[in-house]
Amino acid sequence: MTLKVHNTATRSLQAFEPLEAGIVRVYGCGPTIYNHAHIGNFRTFLFFDLVHRYLDWSGYEVRFVMNLTDVDDKVIESAVESGITITEKTTPFGEAFLADSSTLGIRPAESYPRATDYIGAMVDFVQRLVDGGHAYPADDGAVYFSIASFAEYGRLKGIDTSTLKVGARVSHDQYDKEDARDFALWKAATAEDEQVEAAWDSPWGRGRPGWHLECSVMSIAELGETLDMHLGGEDLVFPHHENEIAQSEAATGRPFVRHWMHGRHLFVEGKKMAKSLGNFITLRELLDEGHDPAAIRHLLISSHYRGDLNFTRQGLEASGSALQRLLDFESRLKGLAVDAGADPSGLATIASEAVESFRGAMDNDFNSADALAVVFGFVSSVNAALDAHPAVIAADRDAALAALHSMDEVLGLLEVASASRVVDDDLAAYVEQKIQERSEARANRDFATSDAIRDELTGKGIVLEDGPDGTRWKVG
Numbered sequence: 001m002t003l004k005v006h007n008t009a010t011r012s013l014q015a016f017e018p019l020e021a022g023i024v025r026v027y028g029c030g031p032t033i034y035n036h037a038h039i040g041n042f043r044t045f046l047f048f049d050l051v052h053r054y055l056d057w058s059g060y061e062v063r064f065v066m067n068l069t070d071v072d073d074k075v076i077e078s079a080v081e082s083g084i085t086i087t088e089k090t091t092p093f094g095e096a097f098l099a100d101s102s103t104l105g106i107r108p109a110e111s112y113p114r115a116t117d118y119i120g121a122m123v124d125f126v127q128r129l130v131d132g133g134h135a136y137p138a139d140d141g142a143v144y145f146s147i148a149s150f151a152e153y154g155r156l157k158g159i160d161t162s163t164l165k166v167g168a169r170v171s172h173d174q175y176d177k178e179d180a181r182d183f184a185l186w187k188a189a190t191a192e193d194e195q196v197e198a199a200w201d202s203p204w205g206r207g208r209p210g211w212h213l214e215c216s217v218m219s220i221a222e223l224g225e226t227l228d229m230h231l232g233g234e235d236l237v238f239p240h241h242e243n244e245i246a247q248s249e250a251a252t253g254r255p256f257v258r259h260w261m262h263g264r265h266l267f268v269e270g271k272k273m274a275k276s277l278g279n280f281i282t283l284r285e286l287l288d289e290g291h292d293p294a295a296i297r298h299l300l301i302s303s304h305y306r307g308d309l310n311f312t313r314q315g316l317e318a319s320g321s322a323l324q325r326l327l328d329f330e331s332r333l334k335g336l337a338v339d340a341g342a343d344p345s346g347l348a349t350i351a352s353e354a355v356e357s358f359r360g361a362m363d364n365d366f367n368s369a370d371a372l373a374v375v376f377g378f379v380s381s382v383n384a385a386l387d388a389h390p391a392v393i394a395a396d397r398d399a400a401l402a403a404l405h406s407m408d409e410v411l412g413l414l415e416v417a418s419a420s421r422v423v424d425d426d427l428a429a430y431v432e433q434k435i436q437e438r439s440e441a442r443a444n445r446d447f448a449t450s451d452a453i454r455d456e457l458t459g460k461g462i463v464l465e466d467g468p469d470g471t472r473w474k475v476g
């Protein structure tokens, strides 16, 4: 099997091949850090994470870079409203974003370039486009990209540019494809830009970069002129990525991206998420409500990244149950008493077949829905085998556990569940002490005391499980 990915540019699945054997250069368009990321954003970033983890798992050296946009129209508007500088606005939200990502088990990128650290490189890039005849300074103090100078313009989105009015301009970062026209690479500073410290010197006077320019410059600076994969949410296809291609290829004369991949948006209770609809949910709100980050992760990867996914509270409950099933399965395997005299029970075969099916699902354009189905099918098969033949040899048990953990290196569910269930050492020592007292009480047939200890621990959220090898506990 080889990895196949859906390329937005060709609208088809194609065999993945990096430019340089063994190394994958991936750039993902990250968040604009002027507020807390919502769960729709995290569906996209978990799609990035699955790509990152699966490429790692497949043995590639992955160079994954994701920007944090800390200057653009929205950041400036928000800083003006708050009466602070853009740095004061974005610093705490950048930190919060990385903390939230870590809570969800998103593997860290190699770097998180911030646009304000690349202003000099952006000015140089614009100059290069002006020198090459692809951009021009206008009388409003801005520098525009001339889309008529780039014959391929419109190819990613599939728009016919022959009807566009040559020389018509748009200065906002966001606009519709019907309004495709020369876009601002560099914008003249306004009084508000100066007020929030979003203005820099340039050959065209004081100004600031346009949002589209930022990603071209940072991705090329960090990863080189041709990227293997460029990831983003589906709303970024136009104009953001269309403009990135135009700027980058016009400047370098080389193909910018080999595989464009876009994740579908999340729906919440059947509707598109929007502040005005009141269904705008941040990760922090869900965590404050007591939801398990591993269950949230499960729900957000439960659908293929290009498929529909509707977030509901009910769905989150179901994800919690699925996760518990996985945790119980892991405990069962870990707790299996091995019997050197048992016959091989076929678990090793079930395990290796599951890993191969899992690989097949992920090789098919990172289909996490199918990959999860493989994992839960594996859980059912192994549970059924153990119900029929509880005695297993160590090799069978170890193969089953290794397969489970290998698949979880990509899915990250047990990983996040265990990270969020870490208890501090003091609590652990206290629980161990109480279990010891309870065992002594039971040995003395003092069941009133042993029950009271169990009840006390239950009240603290500690679940006891009595087994042949003694009592195990977990945070329930």
Ligand SMILES: [Zn+2]
Pocket: 028, 029, 030, 215, 240
């Ligand atoms: Zn971008």
